[in-house]
Amino acid sequence: MLVVPFLICFPFLVSILMFCIRVNKVRNAIAYISALVIMGGVAVLVIQWIMGGQKPIALYYDTHIVDMIMLGAELLLMVIVTILCFKYKRYWISLLTIVPTLMLAWLELFGPETERINHIYIDHLAILMCIIVGLIGGLIIIYAVGYMHGYHHHHLEFQDRRYYFFMLLFLFLGAMFGFVLSSSLNWIDLFWEMTSVCSFLLIGYTKTDEAIENSFRALWMNLLGGTALAVGIVYLSLTYGNLNLQTIVSRGPYYNSITLCIALFAFAALTKAAQLPFSKWLMGAMVAPTPSSALLHSATMVKAGIYILFRLSPAMSGTTTGMMVAFVGGFTFLAASLMAIAQSDGKKVLALSTVSNLGLMTACAGVGQAETLWAGVFLMIFHAISKSLLFQDIGATENAMHSRDVEDMHGLIYRLPRLGQFMFIGIVGMFLAPFGMLISKWSALRASVDEGNIILVVFICFGSATTLFYWTKWLNKLISSTEEGPIKDITKRNEMISLTIHAGLMVALCILFPLLSKIYVEPLLSEMFGTAVSVLPQSLLYVLVIIIMVVFLVPLIAYRYMKRIRTNEKPSYMHGVNEGDNRSFTDSFGKPKELVLSNWYFKNYFGQRKLMFPCSMIAAAVIMVMLSVIVGGALL
Amino acid sequence: MTSVISVICFLVLAPFVGGLLEGLERKISARMQGRVGPPVLQPFYDVRKLMNKQTIVVNKAQTLLIVTFFILQIFTGCLFYAGSDIMLCFFLLSTGATFLVFAGSVTYSPSSTLGANRELLQMMAYEPAVLLACVGFYLANKTFNVSEIIGAHNSSILYLPGFFIAYVFILTIKMRKSPFDLSTSHHAHQEVVKGITTELGSRNLALYQITEWYENVFLLSVLGLFIVNSNPISYVVAVVVVLAVWFLEILIDNTSARVKWYVLLRVTWIVTSLAAGINLLILMITRRKLL
Numbered sequence: 066m067l068v069v070p071f072l073i074c075f076p077f078l079v080s081i082l083m084f085c086i087r088v089n090k091v092r093n094a095i096a097y098i099s100a101l102v103i104m105g106g107v108a109v110l111v112i113q114w115i116m117g118g119q120k121p122i123a124l125y126y127d128t129h130i131v132d133m134i135m136l137g138a139e140l141l142l143m144v145i146v147t148i149l150c151f152k153y154k155r156y157w158i159s160l161l162t163i164v165p166t167l168m169l170a171w172l173e174l175f176g177p178e179t180e181r182i183n184h185i186y187i188d189h190l191a192i193l194m195c196i197i198v199g200l201i202g203g204l205i206i207i208y209a210v211g212y213m214h215g216y217h218h219h220h221l222e223f224q225d226r227r228y229y230f231f232m233l234l235f236l237f238l239g240a241m242f243g244f245v246l247s248s249s250l251n252w253i254d255l256f257w258e259m260t261s262v263c264s265f266l267l268i269g270y271t272k273t274d275e276a277i278e279n280s281f282r283a284l285w286m287n288l289l290g291g292t293a294l295a296v297g298i299v300y301l302s303l304t305y306g307n308l309n310l311q312t313i314v315s316r317g318p319y320y321n322s323i324t325l326c327i328a329l330f331a332f333a334a335l336t337k338a339a340q341l342p343f344s345k346w347l348m349g350a351m352v353a354p355t356p357s358s359a360l361l362h363s364a365t366m367v368k369a370g371i372y373i374l375f376r377l378s379p380a381m382s383g384t385t386t387g388m389m390v391a392f393v394g395g396f397t398f399l400a401a402s403l404m405a406i407a408q409s410d411g412k413k414v415l416a417l418s419t420v421s422n423l424g425l426m427t428a429c430a431g432v433g434q435a436e437t438l439w440a441g442v443f444l445m446i447f448h449a450i451s452k453s454l455l456f457q458d459i460g461a462t463e464n465a466m467h468s469r470d471v472e473d474m475h476g477l478i479y480r481l482p483r484l485g486q487f488m489f490i491g492i493v494g495m496f497l498a499p500f501g502m503l504i505s506k507w508s509a510l511r512a513s514v515d516e517g518n519i520i521l522v523v524f525i526c527f528g529s530a531t532t533l534f535y536w537t538k539w540l541n542k543l544i545s546s547t548e549e550g551p552i553k554d555i556t557k558r559n560e561m562i563s564l565t566i567h568a569g570l571m572v573a574l575c576i577l578f579p580l581l582s583k584i585y586v587e588p589l590l591s592e593m594f595g596t597a598v599s600v601l602p603q604s605l606l607y608v609l610v611i612i613i614m615v616v617f618l619v620p621l622i623a624y625r626y627m628k629r630i631r632t633n634e635k636p637s638y639m640h641g642v643n644e645g646d647n648r649s650f651t652d653s654f655g656k657p658k659e660l661v662l663s664n665w666y667f668k669n670y671f672g673q674r675k676l677m678f679p680c681s682m683i684a685a686a687v688i689m690v691m692l693s694v695i696v697g698g699a700l701l
Numbered sequence: 702m703t704s705v706i707s708v709i710c711f712l713v714l715a716p717f718v719g720g721l722l723e724g725l726e727r728k729i730s731a732r733m734q735g736r737v738g739p740p741v742l743q744p745f746y747d748v749r750k751l752m753n754k755q756t757i758v759v760n761k762a763q764t765l766l767i768v769t770f771f772i773l774q775i776f777t778g779c780l781f782y783a784g785s786d787i788m789l790c791f792f793l794l795s796t797g798a799t800f801l802v803f804a805g806s807v808t809y810s811p812s813s814t815l816g817a818n819r820e821l822l823q824m825m826a827y828e829p830a831v832l833l834a835c836v837g838f839y840l841a842n843k844t845f846n847v848s849e850i851i852g853a854h855n856s857s858i859l860y861l862p863g864f865f866i867a868y869v870f871i872l873t874i875k876m877r878k879s880p881f882d883l884s885t886s887h888h889a890h891q892e893v894v895k896g897i898t899t900e901l902g903s904r905n906l907a908l909y910q911i912t913e914w915y916e917n918v919f920l921l922s923v924l925g926l927f928i929v930n931s932n933p934i935s936y937v938v939a940v941v942v943v944l945a946v947w948f949l950e951i952l953i954d955n956t957s958a959r960v961k962w963y964v965l966l967r968v969t970w971i972v973t974s975l976a977a978g979i980n981l982l983i984l985m986i987t988r989r990k991l992l
Contacts, residue, residue, distance in 0.1 A: 497796060497799065506788070506792075506832070510788075510836055514836055514985075519981055522981065523974065525832075526833050529828065530824070531825060533825060538818070541818075544762070544803060545809045546808060546809045605786060608789060611776075633756065634757075634758055634759065634760075634761070637813070638810055640812070647810075662811060664818065665822065
């Protein structure tokens with residue numbers, strides 16, 4: 066299994082190369098090739114694993130030298146972050162990196178002897194994460210090459226530091242691979258901190274005041290989670306003496322000390338998954354160039370939090386920690402989708418919908434049943450592809466029409482046909498096609514009812530109503546007819562390649578997901594929960610196939626049919642004499658008056674300013690109370 | 702076999718039942734207002750006339766969106782009568798309704814687009830109650846399957862009075878009755894003309910009309926599902942209850958004025974969370990005790 070260290074180390078090597086090469090063309094070529102090599106590496110890993118019978122693989126038991134290198138890397142990260150904190154006069158944040166790092170360093174060098182463990186663990190979930198990181202991440206890099214070229218063309222006010230940008234992207238991918246493949250908690254912590262720091266640097270890329278402000282917000286929130294993780298690790302090694310994620314999950318329910326650690330890890334995951342009250346860092350991440358938003362939102366960063374929650378999920382089922390996670394997730398699902406209604410900036414809508422979807426996944430993990438986790442895993446797959454597609458698309462749209470406001474996307478499907486259609490596919494794939502709206506709700510609701518989690522049932526019911534609202538009104542804008550002429554599509558070829566592959570994947574996933582469930586996700590669950598689960602009843606499956614046919618085929622057939630028959634087209638009724646172009650009517654002075662229609666936003670009811678603070682407070686209060694209960698229960 | 706028969710019955714009979722109910726409704730409304738009112742079969746005459754007219758559209762896409770709406774709504778009812786999953790039925794219903802919203806907003810006509818936005822708001826208002834009703838059925842019968850719910854020993858309403866109230870409440874929205882007929886109204890004095898249906902003409906309007914009939918029959922059937930149990934007499938009771946609720950809706954329609962959107966949203970959500978929420982709480986607590 067040489068491919069495992071290759072996948073982790075290769076992106077790091079490339080990132081050094083990226084930093085060193087200052088000739089754009091050469092660097093771009095290497096970025097392309099490296100992205101393809103990473104995808105190839107993932108393919109090799111998957112094939113080797115399948116040849117090995119899809120069994121869990123545990124590797125690397127004796128890793129003293131590597132441990133020391135890791136420690137060095139961790140100290141280096143600490144020094145970098147501390148320097149930056151002092152440079153920008155945020156002194157206290159440096160404490161959040163110094164304290165945990167020194168704690169772990171002490172543990173590594175002078176700590177008690179722990180059980181001998183494997184450091185790498187490959188199973189269904191890890192493989193799935195590798196595919197997401199490799200495939201989506203790789204495509205985002207291909208997209209980024211074209212996008213960043215145009216970005217620095219338009220934004221001359223920012224210093225062109227593409228070498229630095231691509232260095233961070235590859236570093237990020239390497240850290241993610243390391244994160245999902247590790248099972249040693251020490252290793253996980255290093256990669257965890259690495260993703261935190263990478264996202265911090267990516268958000269601050271433009272060095273504007275806003276970017277710096279937001280990047281430090283992201284930094285302290287994520288480092289706070291990292292601190293909780295480190296405290297958990299130290300406590301675990303002192304009391305229990307085993308630092309393997311799989312072991313503690315399987316032994317979780319029987320030991321008090323492990324319960325406490327799981328609560329701390331879950332807390333850390335909540336910060337990384339941008340759940341309330343920590344959602345603001347992900348919102349602030351929007352100031353960075355689009356590829357980094359796409360990467361943070363779909364393939365990396367936030368998925369790291371969800372991944373840890375999924376791992377812990379069997380151990381959280383029915384515990385206070387599980388209740389806390391489920392509550393915070395469900396609450397975030399509802400609150401973020403309400404706030405998304407009031408947003409007209411496309412990227413902000415996407416950001417809030419990410420937070421909201423992550424909330425649903427978090428809630429699924431918190432309930433900790435095979436059924437909810439099934440929904441959670443599928444949500445994660447759908448979300449990764451759809452969000453990556455939508456972010457890239459909105460970036461390309463912004464380049465073409467110099468706005469990313471949903472109101473300006475009026476009739477986009479006619480004005481920028483390809484980008485408009487991709488956007489349509491992305492949104493429909495996420496919430497309208499059978500999976501998003503129905504199946505996740507179906508299994509999440511059923512499992513929460515079985516678990517007796519009333520509040521979560523209510524959150525899901527209301528949250529799905531608000532989700533429907535903000536997505537559909539966006540779709541309305543896209544398809545609304547317009548007399549405006551087409552916009553010149555200046556999307557680069559590589560951007561288009563990435564977008565097309567994403568859209569294809571999205572459609573394929575919508576159609577093939579019952580198959581995917583059978584051959585992949587159900588084995589994944591039986592591996593995690595130890596029992597065979599079949600979530601999707603066979604009868605439902607057939608019905609779903611029919612629905613997909615109807616949703617996708619009927620418009621298609623009707624469209625073909627419509628083309629042939631002649632219909633009588635007339636101007637619309639405008640409450641005044643239509644000037645003949647459906648755009649303006651004759652007003653009471655006899656002059657043409659242009660008609661402008663806009664969507665509903667309810668800013669005074671659901672605006673972020675109104676809701677963010679109280680919602681954050683509620684979530685923070687719940688987390689604090691529950692954590693105190695858990696800590697108290699474990700220590701007393 | 703029975704499921705095939707009931708699906709065929711639904712397909713054939715639903716438009717007649719729906720049309721007849723609408724005719725009767727117009728008659729009753731007229732009598733409430735002291736008018737004679739149109740003949741009971743008037744809705745059928747209207748649809749026949751619309752069918753024979755030339756199709757005029759603002760945007761060609763309208764027709765195909767309305768056709769999709771039509772097919773999905775009928776499919777919803779078929780699934781219900783085939784005894785399938787109730788949550789699946791409501792999911793399809795919402796998907797279909799989304800296509801209607803698309804058909805309204807694709808035109809960029811002011812009344813139609815406003816109507817479409819309002820329709821969307823109404824969907825947001827009633828969706829929680831609908832989903833909670835599904836959860837209620839699951840709690841009462843341990844299954845989402847209609848075929849198993851109707852075979853239960855006790856009527857679901859014994860466990861689900863709160864859910865029933867919430868469902869009746871949102872039925873006012875779903876059946877486009879005043880005070881909640883924001884998106885389009887059966888009455889002629891709508892401030893946005895005919896709202897979402899303003900730009901639908903001739904065959905498209907006829908199709909929309911027939912779809913509404915199917916939809917109403919489906920919605921009232923779900924109402925009946927609260928009553929029905931393994932005892933055949935319960936079916937008679939169900940029909941009586943459905944007709945009583947239907948009459949109540951007409952009464953409400955004729956005695957109340959249209960409200961603003963935030964009143965609609967607020968009142969619906971409050972009623973949903975109070976009626977269905979408290980019912981849910983009680984059910985879950987008692988269930989846990991039983992376990």
